Amino acid sequence: MLPESAAAAKASRSELEPAMSAPAREYFALFQLKPVFRIDRAALTRSYHALLDQFHPDRFAGKPQVEQRLAAQFCADVNTGFRVLSDDVSRAEYLLSRAPINLKEAEREGVGSDFLMTQIALRERLESMQPAEVEAREALEQEINRHYATAVEQFEAATSDEHWQNAARHWQEMCYLSKLLEAARVGSR
DSSP states (O other): OOOHHHHHHHHHHHHHHHHHTSOTTOHHHHTTOOSSSSOOHHHHHHHHHHHHHHHOGGGGTTSOHHHHHHHHHHHHHHHHHHHHHHSHHHHHHHHHHHSSSOHHHHHHHOOOHHHHHHHHHHHHHHHHOOTTOHHHHHHHHHHHHHHHHHHHHHHHHHHHTTOHHHHHHHHHHHHHHHHHHHHHHHHTO
């Protein structure tokens, strides 16, 4: 027979085990989502809040320290997973990290020269704009958004077809364009 504190620790640790059965870095499994690029964001948010409600470290305040640490680590993984899956670029990178592709090698290969020239031209246009050019900045932001949407569509198609090299190139395009879009937004404030 287990001593009372050991039995309590075992019972309470068993509360954590079902949700923690997915490895910490298996974010799709953690949030019970299919491992695809297009996700149900509402389902992700619901799952995120349900996990935090159930396993928030405050709920384990009176429990043994090992359980408090497990709950804190689990919530940190939940928060990281939510942050990764909520962002298109991070989710794309995460999907690629699970695929049979060497991301470092793919990054060295870079993007196509046509895209690179387009991105450079967009950046130069943005940098040459004056703060008072509100309409021009908004038009440029819309143009960048269209390029970004195209890169997202191409990424999704490539992952669906398991063309990982193409997917990696489109992910890099998404990276460039998301930074450019953020610069356009910051400049419009």
